[in-house]
Amino acid sequence: MNKEKSPRKPTLFEVAAHAGVSEITASRALRGSNVVTPETLQKVQEAATSLGYLRNRLAGALAGGPSNQVGVILPSLSNIVFPDVLKGLEDRLEHAGFHPVLGISNYDPEQEEQLIRNLLSWRPAGLVIAPSGMTENSRTMLAGADLPVVEIMDIDTDPIDMAVGMSHRGAGLAMARHLIARGYRRFAYVGHDIARDNRATARLDGFTAGLNEAGLKMVGCVTLVEPSSVALGRRGLNMLLGSDCARPDLVYFSNDDMAVGGVFHCMAVGISLPDQLAIAGFNGLDIGQSLPTPLTTTASHRARIGETAAACVLKRLSGEETPRMTDVGFTLIAGGTS
Amino acid sequence: MNKEKSPRKPTLFEVAAHAGVSEITASRALRGSNVVTPETLQKVQEAATSLGYLRNRLAGALAGGPSNQVGVILPSLSNIVFPDVLKGLEDRLEHAGFHPVLGISNYDPEQEEQLIRNLLSWRPAGLVIAPSGMTENSRTMLAGADLPVVEIMDIDTDPIDMAVGMSHRGAGLAMARHLIARGYRRFAYVGHDIARDNRATARLDGFTAGLNEAGLKMVGCVTLVEPSSVALGRRGLNMLLGSDCARPDLVYFSNDDMAVGGVFHCMAVGISLPDQLAIAGFNGLDIGQSLPTPLTTTASHRARIGETAAACVLKRLSGEETPRMTDVGFTLIAGGTS
DNA sequence: TTGAAAGCGCTAACAT
DNA sequence: ATGTTAGCGCTTTCAA
Numbered sequence: 001m002n003k004e005k006s007p008r009k010p011t012l013f014e015v016a017a018h019a020g021v022s023e024i025t026a027s028r029a030l031r032g033s034n035v036v037t038p039e040t041l042q043k044v045q046e047a048a049t050s051l052g053y054l055r056n057r058l059a060g061a062l063a064g065g066p067s068n069q070v071g072v073i074l075p076s077l078s079n080i081v082f083p084d085v086l087k088g089l090e091d092r093l094e095h096a097g098f099h100p101v102l103g104i105s106n107y108d109p110e111q112e113e114q115l116i117r118n119l120l121s122w123r124p125a126g127l128v129i130a131p132s133g134m135t136e137n138s139r140t141m142l143a144g145a146d147l148p149v150v151e152i153m154d155i156d157t158d159p160i161d162m163a164v165g166m167s168h169r170g171a172g173l174a175m176a177r178h179l180i181a182r183g184y185r186r187f188a189y190v191g192h193d194i195a196r197d198n199r200a201t202a203r204l205d206g207f208t209a210g211l212n213e214a215g216l217k218m219v220g221c222v223t224l225v226e227p228s229s230v231a232l233g234r235r236g237l238n239m240l241l242g243s244d245c246a247r248p249d250l251v252y253f254s255n256d257d258m259a260v261g262g263v264f265h266c267m268a269v270g271i272s273l274p275d276q277l278a279i280a281g282f283n284g285l286d287i288g289q290s291l292p293t294p295l296t297t298t299a300s301h302r303a304r305i306g307e308t309a310a311a312c313v314l315k316r317l318s319g320e321e322t323p324r325m326t327d328v329g330f331t332l333i334a335g336g337t338s
Numbered sequence: 339m340n341k342e343k344s345p346r347k348p349t350l351f352e353v354a355a356h357a358g359v360s361e362i363t364a365s366r367a368l369r370g371s372n373v374v375t376p377e378t379l380q381k382v383q384e385a386a387t388s389l390g391y392l393r394n395r396l397a398g399a400l401a402g403g404p405s406n407q408v409g410v411i412l413p414s415l416s417n418i419v420f421p422d423v424l425k426g427l428e429d430r431l432e433h434a435g436f437h438p439v440l441g442i443s444n445y446d447p448e449q450e451e452q453l454i455r456n457l458l459s460w461r462p463a464g465l466v467i468a469p470s471g472m473t474e475n476s477r478t479m480l481a482g483a484d485l486p487v488v489e490i491m492d493i494d495t496d497p498i499d500m501a502v503g504m505s506h507r508g509a510g511l512a513m514a515r516h517l518i519a520r521g522y523r524r525f526a527y528v529g530h531d532i533a534r535d536n537r538a539t540a541r542l543d544g545f546t547a548g549l550n551e552a553g554l555k556m557v558g559c560v561t562l563v564e565p566s567s568v569a570l571g572r573r574g575l576n577m578l579l580g581s582d583c584a585r586p587d588l589v590y591f592s593n594d595d596m597a598v599g600g601v602f603h604c605m606a607v608g609i610s611l612p613d614q615l616a617i618a619g620f621n622g623l624d625i626g627q628s629l630p631t632p633l634t635t636t637a638s639h640r641a642r643i644g645e646t647a648a649a650c651v652l653k654r655l656s657g658e659e660t661p662r663m664t665d666v667g668f669t670l671i672a673g674g675t676s
Numbered sequence: 677t678t679g680a681a682a683g684c685g686c687t688a689a690c691a692t
Numbered sequence: 693a694t695g696t697t698a699g700c701g702c703t704t705t706c707a708a
Contacts, residue, residue: 011685022695027687035693052482055459058400059685062700069439069460077428083421090415090442099456100440101407104428118437121393122407144390230628261628267605268630287625290568290599292606349701360679365703373677397701400684 010051018047030055061123070313071119071127072100075107075197078227079257081283081302082130085152088306089128096314098125107196109133116141126313128152133198148316150309154199155327162316164309164326171298171330172203175280176210178332179250184278187211188220188248190236190258192228200254203282207252220245228254233261234268249278250338256281256288256297263291263337278338284331293336301328348389356385368393399461408651409457409465410438413445413535416565417595419621419640420468423490426644427466434652436463445534447471454479464651466490471536486654488647492537493663500654502647502664509636509668510541513618514548516670517588522616525549526558526586528574528596530566538592541620545590558583566592571599572606587616588676594619594626594635601629601675616676622669631674639666 016026021040029036029044030053036044047053061067070093074082090100101124103115113135119127120141126148134142142149142160149161156169179187189207194200211217222240226232233253240251253259259281263273271277273293281288284299305328312322354364359378367374367382368391374382385391399405408431412420428438439462441453451473457465458479464486472480480487480498487499494507517525527545532538549555560578564570571591578589591597597619601611609615611631619626622637643666650660 012687013685023685024687024696025694028694031687037693040693052478054455054479054483056400056461056685057459058396058461059700060687062394062396062400062702063685063687064700065687068456077421077425080418080421083415083418083424086421086440087415087442090440094442097456102424102428102438102440104425104432117392118406118435121395123394123396140390141392145392230625234628260625264628264630287568287598290572290602292602351701361701362680362703363678366678369703375677378677394701397684398703400686401701401703402684402705403703 010053011056012053014051015044015047015053018051019043066317067123067125068096068098069101069122069124070098070310071103071116071122071124071129073103073105073112073115073119073127073129075105075130075132076227077104079229079255080285081255081300084302085130085306088303088308089310090306091303092307092310092314096310098310098314100128105132107132109135109138113138113141120145125317126150128309128313132196148313148322150312152305152309154202155325156202159324162312162322162324162326164305164312164328166300166305166328166330167206168199168202169206169209171282171300172206172208173210174206174330174332175203175252175282175298176207177213178334179252179278179280179338180210180214180216182338184250184338185216186219186246186249187216188240188245188251189218189222189254190233190240190251190262191221191223191254192232192236192258193225194223194254195225197228197254200282204252204254219248228257230257230261230264233258234265235261237262237265238269251277251279253279253281256283256285256295259295259297259337260285260288260291263293263295273337280338284333289333289335291337294333296335296338297333299331299333301330304328348391349394350391352389353382353385353391356389357381404655405461405463406434406436407439407460407462408436408648409441409454409460409462409467411441411443411450411453411457411465411467413443413468413470414565415442417567417593418623419593419638422640423468423644426641426646427648428644429641430645430648430652434648436648436652438466443470445470447473447476451476451479458483463655464488466647466651470534486651486660488650490643490647492540493665494540497662500650500660500662500664502643502650502666504638504643504666504668505544506537506540507544507547509620509638510544510546511548512544512668512670513541513590513620513636514545515551516672517590517616517618517676518548518552518554520676522588522676523554524557524584524587525554526578526583526589527556527560527592528571528578528589528600529559529561529592530570530574530596531563532561532592533563535566535592542590542592557586566595568595568599568602571596572603573599575600575603576607589615589617591617591619594621594623594633597633597635597675598623598626598629601631601633611675618676622671627671627673629675632671634673634676635671637669637671639668642666
């Protein structure tokens, strides 16, 4: 396969020759311009099909035509959160015939900078990024690149161009207030590698602020320097309860994966929820809501963030006005684990 | 932002002029050719930095330079399976400075064909695809495109160029044999939208074949025409047990998401696992293994499939020999739910 | 080690 | 409605 030296792919020139028109007419026809007559359109289409012509967008974009590529930089694909965002993005982009060109930064500003440089070198139509501590260079490149740039997930900081997301600090704060109103007083926290995930940090900040408002503070805290997972949450809760801190009445987890792990730990060792211990998470994943007792959590609208970000790029490209900030909000879910 | 008419980005020509060399020398320097002297290299790099030069790979690729884009077509991003594959792919590609350009086919052959056409029009260096019933046109385009093409997930059919995956039929068969050896006899199945997911179908085929070997057949079967999810598995098991089929002693689910839903249903209604009912899934997800009772399942090596596929593309590009078929295998996990 | 020439395949701009 | 001209910014020969 692919061994015989290919007889060079037909170009627009060949197609035009076969159809008996000029190159530019063939180009217009194939791109669906409405100035070509139906007859020429058909001739060109037939020529293209019979020759097996395949458009070369490299040349098209270089010559000043539009690109349909959108750079997308995400910190990770390890849990379902960013795939959900990507799904929303892809969905909306695909409807417009656009494609995401993907880069994963691993929460590393240096890698992120490298990715930005790399992706921009393809002259994409737009860029969507879930920032991981952008460097000065990163900001400069994006600000100077003259394309729509959407920073996603968080709206707690000022964006270079546009931002779509929610306030993670606000989510933590709302959850704290909700739980305090329900009567909980002795709070503990189980988190994952928080140094790199500043959105989790923002939630914890907000949560802590909520406790402070009521004159409370954490009675215990376990942070494990690993990526979040169900297994890690299970282990984390086990550590927390084994430590000599005051027995908490509610444990706030850095996200739902972790919280589900906490629920499983309780099931395994016979702690009854929510009487003996209450649990809250963040994200509103399917898995948490399908538990025998649905998880108390905050639903983040991940797919909607992706869709909205894509919409912002597309709108800007079509010359429409776009909001600088879009808050997709969050939804507190008062489940059965609290 | 982005409003002032941009003063046109500096091109290689500007960089070369600043460095006092020719365009081609600047090009060679910036691409890390080892024929330029260290002095010229430095001059060029300085010029590039001071001008804020950003390489244009559109032009580079059009002029015959290499592309570092790899088309990736997946059927879905809705559960963690394909993101895991994508993660493996991205990881390996990124190390080589390559980027996936993504398309989601939604298990639809027509969309898939459109995506192939679209992605190929960017003249990527390679293409990785989890096929969803490729059309004749799709096969023709891929066979004629003269680039490395890797079909992933399944190795039960003959690939156009290369294939990386596992035998889903074999996985179903192995699970059936294992369970029969453990003494189970009354099997039922709960599945999701199987018409579109032919890998799930292949597993079921294999599983059924295993039953046949032992002179057994399914005592019950529920198939719900929706994407798989924990919630759906829970619902599916509820329906199965409410139907008038013979009471099964083991339920095989179309995947782990579904199976975990089944486990949750049992927990909720007080069916004890595995005494009253046994459950088996497929994929070996973290969530299943973190259950109070770890799930019996077959681990698929998803990230490894992605990594291997990327490696195949990269190898082929560097002129090395590549295997036509790579079987990454699967691992049966005898958990506590059976 | 460096450079000059020639194009990659297409599209915008300006005719006609 | 169609065509002509002139590049887009780079890299591959081929030469010096």
